[in-house]
Amino acid sequence: MDIERIRKDFPILHQNVNNHPLVYLDSAATSQKPLSVIETLNQYYREYNSNVHRGVHTLGTKATDAYEGAREKVKNFINAKSTKEVIFTRGTTTSINLVATSFGREIVKEGDEIVLTYMEHHSNLIPWQQVAKKTGATLKYFPLQEDGTLSLEEVRHTISEKTKIVAITYVSNVLGTINPIKEIVEIAHSKGAVVVVDGAQSTPHLKVDVQDLDCDFYAFSGHKMCGPTGIGVLYGKEHLLEQMEPVEFGGEMIDFVELYDSTWKELPWKFEGGTPTIAGAIGLGAAIDYLESIGMNEIQNHEHQLAEYAIDKLSEINGLTIYGPKEISKRAGVVTFNIDGVHPHDVATVLDTEGIAVRAGHHCAQPLMKWLNVTATARASFYLYNTKEDVDRLAMGLVKAKEFFSDVF
Amino acid sequence: MSFEQLDALYRRVIMDHYKKPRNKGVLPDGNVTIDMNNPTCGDRIRLTMKEKDGIIEDVKFEGEGCSISMASASMMTQLIKGKDINTALKLSRIFSLMVQGKDYDDEQLDLGDIEALHGVSKFPARIKCATLAWKAMEKGLLSTNE
Numbered sequence: 001m002d003i004e005r006i007r008k009d010f011p012i013l014h015q016n017v018n019n020h021p022l023v024y025l026d027s028a029a030t031s032q033k034p035l036s037v038i039e040t041l042n043q044y045y046r047e048y049n050s051n052v053h054r055g056v057h058t059l060g061t062k063a064t065d066a067y068e069g070a071r072e073k074v075k076n077f078i079n080a081k082s083t084k085e086v087i088f089t090r091g092t093t094t095s096i097n098l099v100a101t102s103f104g105r106e107i108v109k110e111g112d113e114i115v116l117t118y119m120e121h122h123s124n125l126i127p128w129q130q131v132a133k134k135t136g137a138t139l140k141y142f143p144l145q146e147d148g149t150l151s152l153e154e155v156r157h158t159i160s161e162k163t164k165i166v167a168i169t170y171v172s173n174v175l176g177t178i179n180p181i182k183e184i185v186e187i188a189h190s191k192g193a194v195v196v197v198d199g200a201q202s203t204p205h206l207k208v209d210v211q212d213l214d215c216d217f218y219a220f221s222g223h224k225m226c227g228p229t230g231i232g233v234l235y236g237k238e239h240l241l242e243q244m245e246p247v248e249f250g251g252e253m254i255d256f257v258e259l260y261d262s263t264w265k266e267l268p269w270k271f272e273g274g275t276p277t278i279a280g281a282i283g284l285g286a287a288i289d290y291l292e293s294i295g296m297n298e299i300q301n302h303e304h305q306l307a308e309y310a311i312d313k314l315s316e317i318n319g320l321t322i323y324g325p326k327e328i329s330k331r332a333g334v335v336t337f338n339i340d341g342v343h344p345h346d347v348a349t350v351l352d353t354e355g356i357a358v359r360a361g362h363h364c365a366q367p368l369m370k371w372l373n374v375t376a377t378a379r380a381s382f383y384l385y386n387t388k389e390d391v392d393r394l395a396m397g398l399v400k401a402k403e404f405f406s407d408v409f
Numbered sequence: 410m411s412f413e414q415l416d417a418l419y420r421r422v423i424m425d426h427y428k429k430p431r432n433k434g435v436l437p438d439g440n441v442t443i444d445m446n447n448p449t450c451g452d453r454i455r456l457t458m459k460e461k462d463g464i465i466e467d468v469k470f471e472g473e474g475c476s477i478s479m480a481s482a483s484m485m486t487q488l489i490k491g492k493d494i495n496t497a498l499k500l501s502r503i504f505s506l507m508v509q510g511k512d513y514d515d516e517q518l519d520l521g522d523i524e525a526l527h528g529v530s531k532f533p534a535r536i537k538c539a540t541l542a543w544k545a546m547e548k549g550l551l552s553t554n555e
């Protein structure tokens with residue numbers, strides 16, 4: 001992988017922030033965008049902006065082809081069986097809410113169980129709390145092992161005949177843990193449960209094959225994988241999506257409308273009421289082209305090396321704790337840490353003055369913070385455009401933060 | 410940005426309040442209790458006040474958060490203890506303007522240590538940290554007026 005060439009594709013990286021060259025280590029929050037994506041959006045608005053699935057005019061056809069072409073790209077990217085299984089949404093949150101509202105509330109009954117993990121992002125937790133409250137179902141959690149991983153033994157014990165839904169993240173946005181989704185799906189299916197996977201942190205960073213995983217639903221966002229904000233995907237197995245009612249009604253999603261009744265379009269459009277995020281979808285298609293031109297396996301390898309390097313480097317700093325699996329093969333390019341005696345907010349402010357962007361806070365995972373017994377942490381997350389030099393700058397910044405807070409007093 | 414600017418943010422006096430917070434704890438005989446948190450970062454504070462005849466006779470805080478939020482809470486309790494409600498609310502308004510980098514009139518009130526926090530205005534992402542305790546105080550005092 002030619003990092004220098006890749007970095008040239010990301011104009012935003014070439015700037016000074018607070019008089020230092022920017023080191024962007026917050027891609028788990030949102031990734032930066034390559035020129036090809038920016039130009040695709042630009043071209044859409046300059047040359048063929050039109051609504052989709054409506055007009056007979058030339059621009060309308062062009063926009064529709066590009067929009068549906070993006071769906072085809074998504075289908076191939078995650079290896080769905082058909083484009084009927086690819087629904088465009090606003091993002092992971094909307095995708096999961098769609099499953100929870102349309103599918104969850106229908107099939108979950110009082111006394112049933114929904115099983116989650118402690119490491120879920122709020123977006124794969126609260127929708128299920130709501131389903132449980134509405135239906136009288138019980139929420140259960142897979143216990144976490146000490147290193148922040150799941151044990152398949154515990155998974156087997158936790159899922160019961162009453163379990164209707166297992167909702168789980170593929171990669172933890174805090175611990176970086178890569179969960180054994182395929183194995184969990186197999187266990188869940190053997191008990192008749194449906195598996196919903198939060199793919200927000202996995203889809204940008206590793207090769208995803210929904211047929212191989214055999215998960216029933218898979219949700220992800222465009223903006224974390226070099227695409228624009230405001231676009232995301234819900235993948236669902238066709239026979240499940242067929243059973244589901246739309247949650248949004250209006251234009252675009254109907255077949256026939258009469259005064260007192262209406263019928264819905266076929267999949268996937270019955271879930272895409274209103275004018276969709278056309279530019280976003282086309283931009284996501286361009287992002288997929290870009291990622292594929294580099295190769296998902298190469299990207300994963302690169303991030304792996306960076307994470308390993310970062311864990312080595314940061315472990316040298318006295319008083320610094322790194323959270324998550326020690327075994328590097330079990331984690332993705334996310335390194336979450338704390339420095340003794342320095343609040344992560346203060347760490348992030350010192351790093352910011354050095355031009356280094358990291359996330360500090362609870363990372364939308366309050367139950368996990370409780371499990372870690374911290375109120376907040378700092379997180380560095382890597383993507384294809386990060387380098388070992390970025391990690392060196394981070395380590396130097398952290399040493400400075402530590403010194404600053406011990407000297408000043 | 411430089412070490413000097415960081416220094417301006419984390420003046421010694423701030424670090425002093427952070428490491429040795431004044432009025433830390435819970436008032437057993439307090440009659441106003443407010444819990445407040447900053448949902449974006451997880452900072453939280455519990456403020457207890459003993460208010461009698463419009464005077465804040467005593468005040469304590471406990472909580473978790475960054476140096477800015479905890480130092481600000483410590484300074485705030487130090488400043489409002491013994492003051493009447495109107496003065497406390499006035500100080501809160503002055504403080505809010507100060508950390509936003511806006512012009513303010515001290516109205517000839519002694520601002521004590523809080524002036525050390527004016528550097529926060531250069532770090533917009535941290536303004537909410539600085540104002541957490543003050544918002545709790547305002548909320549508590551306004552509830553006593555009802």
